[in-house]
Every structure is written in structure tokens, then in C-alpha cells.
Amino acid sequence: MTESLLIRPDDARYRGLISGSNTRWVGTPDYIRLALNTEQVVEALQQAVDDELRVVVRSGGHCDEDFTAHGKVRAVIDVSALDAVYFDAQMGAFSVGAGATLGRVYSTLYKRWGVTLPGGTCPTVGAGGHVAGGGYGALSRLHGLIVDHLYAIEVVVVDSDGRVRPVVATRAADDPHRDLWWAHTGAGGGNFGIVTRYWFRSPEATGDDPARLLPAPPAELIVSDVSWSWDELDEAGFARLVSNFGAWHERHSGPESAHLSLFSQLKLQHRSAGSFRMSTQIDADEPGAEQTMDAFLAAMAEGTGATYTVNDRSRVPWFYAVKEWFGFVEAAVARWKVKSTYMRRSLPEPQLDALYRQLTREDYPHPFAMVALVSYGGRINAVESQVTAAAQRDSIIKMLYVTLWTDPSEDERHDRWIRECYADVYAATGGVPVPGEVTDGCFINYADADLADPALNDSGVPWHRLYFKDNYPALQAAKAKWDPREVFSHGLSIRA
Numbered sequence: 187m188t189e190s191l192l193i194r195p196d197d198a199r200y201r202g203l204i205s206g207s208n209t210r211w212v213g214t215p216d217y218i219r220l221a222l223n224t225e226q227v228v229e230a231l232q233q234a235v236d237d238e239l240r241v242v243v244r245s246g247g248h249c250d251e252d253f254t255a256h257g258k259v260r261a262v263i264d265v266s267a268l269d270a271v272y273f274d275a276q277m278g279a280f281s282v283g284a285g286a287t288l289g290r291v292y293s294t295l296y297k298r299w300g301v302t303l304p305g306g307t308c309p310t311v312g313a314g315g316h317v318a319g320g321g322y323g324a325l326s327r328l329h330g331l332i333v334d335h336l337y338a339i340e341v342v343v344v345d346s347d348g349r350v351r352p353v354v355a356t357r358a359a360d361d362p363h364r365d366l367w368w369a370h371t372g373a374g375g376g377n378f379g380i381v382t383r384y385w386f387r388s389p390e391a392t393g394d395d396p397a398r399l400l401p402a403p404p405a406e407l408i409v410s411d412v413s414w415s416w417d418e419l420d421e422a423g424f425a426r427l428v429s430n431f432g433a434w435h436e437r438h439s440g441p442e443s444a445h446l447s448l449f450s451q452l453k454l455q456h457r458s459a460g461s462f463r464m465s466t467q468i469d470a471d472e473p474g475a476e477q478t479m480d481a482f483l484a485a486m487a488e489g490t491g492a493t494y495t496v497n498d499r500s501r502v503p504w505f506y507a508v509k510e511w512f513g514f515v516e517a518a519v520a521r522w523k524v525k526s527t528y529m530r531r532s533l534p535e536p537q538l539d540a541l542y543r544q545l546t547r548e549d550y551p552h553p554f555a556m557v558a559l560v561s562y563g564g565r566i567n568a569v570e571s572q573v574t575a576a577a578q579r580d581s582i583i584k585m586l587y588v589t590l591w592t593d594p595s596e597d598e599r600h601d602r603w604i605r606e607c608y609a610d611v612y613a614a615t616g617g618v619p620v621p622g623e624v625t626d627g628c629f630i631n632y633a634d635a636d637l638a639d640p641a642l643n644d645s646g647v648p649w650h651r652l653y654f655k656d657n658y659p660a661l662q663a664a665k666a667k668w669d670p671r672e673v674f675s676h677g678l679s680i681r682a
């Protein structure tokens with residue numbers, strides 16, 4: 187073992203490495219092992235297995251829950267240094283180290299080959315957890331989920347006899363390990379082994395010119411940022427605005443719809459913030475892009491009785507917009523809790539009523555509580571549910587419930603609000619967005635351990651159905667085959 191890469195509690199670096207971005211989760215592992223290559227991951231995992239230590243892997247450290255910092259975790263294998271991004275001519279695909287941040291991935295692919303991947307918008311998220319969870323982002327309506335372009339993975343697994351080895355699995359129909367590839371297209375991280383790298387190549391790509399093997403991003407975007415003052419919106423106006431957002435997406439989210447390059451985030455902040463914003467982008471080269479943006483904004487405002495303030499309307503290079511990410515809300519972020527919903531349709535009236543009630547609560551005047559409605563659908567919905575593990579393939583909006591704070595003594599207060607808010611919005615279906623006509627469950631990359639708590643989910647629909655729907659049995663089979671000793675587990679891990 188390379189001693190300099192083994193960090194124990196008496197090491198000054200230990201305190202900085204026992205937490206990810208969400209600092210409410212602080213681990214107490216015996217050590218953190220920084221691996222620099224696949225061989226070191228094999229060695230580190232073998233050591234942990236031989237010592238019978240509960241082990242986890244961390245890449246970008248953006249996990250919402252305590253999965254890598256749970257009190258029972260004794261060994262953390264940190265693969266953030268496995269961050270190379272390059273074209274692998276032998277594989278005919280782009281190799282992305284599990285530790286690469288999305289910012290590094292986008293920057294390298296763009297500068298060297300003029301291509302990109304339709305992954306998440308936050309540049310510091312790590313590929314390790316993000317890809318395995320079926321990541322999505324601003325280009326997903328145009329190009330699908332990041333896993334729709336996943337060609338292969340290298341995963342370090344533990345056999346039933348405790349022997350650790352790397353396995354390469356591809357999406358090729360005749361690959362004997364194809365089930366392992368499939369399991370990494372939406373089950374979430376921390377389930378089957380340690381991914382050391384992902385390879386990407388779009389399924390329809392042909393030839394060996396790297397510049398043609400992944401989507402090209404737009405050259406320029408038209409970006410818009412507008413805000414509504416809460417003082418100008420009564421309950422009816424608020425409901426109309428949210429309904430307008432839903433109605434536009436009902437009309438424009440089929441796989442062949444026009445305007446798939448339009449991506450918008452309606453970020454409904456609590457009333458105590460005074461106002462809330464909507465950020466939208468569209469490919470500037472889409473014919474009539476300016477008019478489409480205008481029509482979208484007009485459709486949002488229609489019948490609300492309120493006027494919005496234009497904070498920004500500009501034309502920027504796509505690459506500029508990718509690098510500049512301003513966060514969910516303008517807040518000092520240290521601690522947070524999230525929940526999510528896939529929407530198949532616009533929000534029905536009882537859900538709109540509950541949203542308004544919760545976002546205007548006077549007993550919770552917290553400006554950094556937010557419910558965001560995010561554009562979805564398009565090419566995501568061109569893929570059948572079982573083709574990847576990411577099962578939700580006919581939604582039009584993804585919702586993110588989030589509250590952010592800094593003071594540890596306030597954890598309970600913020601957890602209480604977000605739980606009450608979610609329970610209120612989905613009161614008709616046991617407090618969770620069950621798969622049905624309107625909602626379609628939850629997103630594993632926005633991990634929410636509450637769903638596995640019977641006190642907080644009395645819908646009768648288990649947490650795994652909310653996340654994986656009919657794909658769960660195949661994920662269980664992959665778990666039994668590839669992690670037979672259940673070395674990898676966390677609050678929402680696949681159980682064989």
C-alpha cells in the first residue's frame with residue numbers, strides 16, 4: 187500500500203476528506219485511501235474486503251444523503267484522481283475517469299473534439315456517481331440522458347470468494363457482461379462495485395472520427411433570466427404560472443417536438459425571498475430562436491396578472507454558459523436536503539394548492555427553500571423504459587425540492603419543512619409521487635432516503651418502485667451476480 191495515499195485520523199487531511207459537499211454528513215472511517223489508477227483501486231478494495239471493513243467509494247462527493255459518510259463506513263476509497271478524459275482509439279470511444287468532474291469532461295471534449303455529453307449542469311459533480319444514476323442536464327431534451335451515450339464501463343468487483351478484479355462491460359448485444367453495463371445506466375452509484383472509468387460513444391455513431399462519435403453542442407445560446415415578485419402574484423396567478431409551465435411542456439416534450447433545445451428551470455423560491463427566477467436557454471441557431479424564446483416567456487406570463495422583470499437576455503457561447511453555473515439559488519451552501527418527482531403531466535389543482543401553501547408558509551420564512559420545475563422529455567422519451575436502468579421515459583418535467591442552510595442546529599427545522607411540503611403535495615398518493623397518470627416516481631441521483639422510511643412513505647409503493655419501477659428485478663439479478671457478498675450498500679442500494 188502506498189503510505190502517502192493512506193489518510194488516517196491523525197493526518198491533517200483527514201478532516202477535509204471525511205465529508206462530501208453536503209457537510210451535514212461527516213464520516214468516521216478508519217481511513218481514506220486515495221487511488222491513482224485501477225490497480226490501486228483493486229488493491230485498496232481487496233484490503234478492505236480482507237479486513238472485513240464496510241467500504242464505500244467517493245468520486246465527486248456530491249451525494250445528497252450519507253451514503254459515503256455513514257457511521258458504519260470504515261474505509262473510503264476516493265477515486266477523484268482518476269480523472270483522465272481522452273479518446274481511446276482501441277475502444278473507439280471516449281474514456282472518462284470516474285473521478286472526472288463534469289466541468290472537466292465538458293471542457294476537454296469541447297476543446298479537443300467539439301463534442302459533448304448531455305449530463306448535469308453543475309460542473310463540480312463527479313462522473314462516478316452521476317453517470318451511474320442516469321444523469322441529465324440542459325441538453326437532454328435534445329440528446330437524451332448521459333447513459334444513452336454510455337458505451338462501456340470498467341468496474342472493480344468482488345467475487346463470491348472475496349477475490350477483487352476489474353471487469354470491462356459494454357453495451358454490445360453479445361457482451362457476456364452486458365448486464366453489468368446495463369446496471370450502471372440508472373441504478374445510482376455504490377451498488378455493484380467501483381467504477382474506474384466510463385467510455386462514451388453515441389449508439390447511432392459510425393466511423394472512427396472522434397468528432398462524430400458524440401453530439402456537438404450548440405455554438406451559441408440565447409439565455410434568458412426573468413423573475414417574478416411574490417408581491418405581484420396572488421394564489422391564482424401563482425397557480426396559473428406553474429400551470430403555464432406545465433402546459434408548454436405538455437405541448438413540446440415529445441421525442442420529435444420542435445424546440446427541444448429550449449431548456450428552462452422555474453425556480454420557485456419561498457415567498458420570504460421576495461421573488462423567484464426562471465432561467466431558460468435555447469440554441470441560438472435554431473430557426474426562429476429569438477421568437478421561440480419570446481413566445482415561451484409570453485406563454486409563461488399569460489393570465490398570471492403579473493409582469494416579470496428581465497434580469498438577463500443575451501447571446502453567449504455555449505461553452506461560456508456551461509462553465510458559469512450559479513447554483514440552485516444564491517446562497518452559501520453547506521447543508522441541504524432534496525426530494526424529486528418525475529411529472530408526466532402538468533400539476534393538478536390540489537398539487538398547485540399545496541405548493542402555494544408550502545412556499546408561502548409564515549412559520550417557515552426561509553428564502554433558500556425552493557421547488558424547481560425543470561424541462562425534461564424530448565429525446566429522453568425516445569428510449570424505451572427497459573433499454574437502460576433509467577425507467578422514466580415519458581415524463582415532461584423533473585421537479586427538485588431542495589432546502590439549503592448552514593447552521594447544524596437547524597437540521598430538524600429544514601427536514602421538517604421539506605417533508606411536510608412533499609407530503610402535502612402528494613397527499614392524494616400516500617405522501618409520495620407514485621407512478622401513475624400524473625407523476626412517475628423519483629430520480630435516484632436526487633437521493634432521498636425518506637422514501638425507504640415507512641413513517642414518511644405510507645403509499646404502499648416501495649422506495650425501489652418509485653426509483654426503478656419495473657427495472658428493479660433486473661437490477662436485483664445484477665446485484666446477486668456482481669456483488670454476491672453485498673460489499674456495497676447504502677440507504678437506497680439495490681438489495682438482491
Ligand SMILES: Cc1cc2nc3c(=O)[nH]c(=O)nc-3n(C[C@H](O)[C@H](O)[C@H](O)COP(=O)(O)OP(=O)(O)OC[C@H]3O[C@@H](n4cnc5c(N)ncnc54)[C@H](O)[C@@H]3O)c2cc1C
Pocket residue numbers: 206207242243244245246247248249250253254265284305306307308310311312313314315316317318319320321322323374375376377379380381382631632676
Ligand atoms: C449541486 C448539485 C447539482 C447537481 N446537478 C445535477 C444535474 O444537473 N443533473 C443530474 O443528473 N444530477 C445532478 N446532481 C446529482 C448528482 O448527479 C448526484 O448527486 C451524483 O450521485 C453525484 O456524484 P458524485 O460522484 O459527485 O458523488 P459521490 O458523493 O462521490 O457519490 C455519490 C454516490 O455514488 C457512489 N459512487 C461514487 N463514485 C462511484 C464510483 N466510481 N463507482 C461506483 N459508485 C460510485 C457513491 O458511493 C455514492 O453512493 C447534482 C447534485 C448537486 C449536489
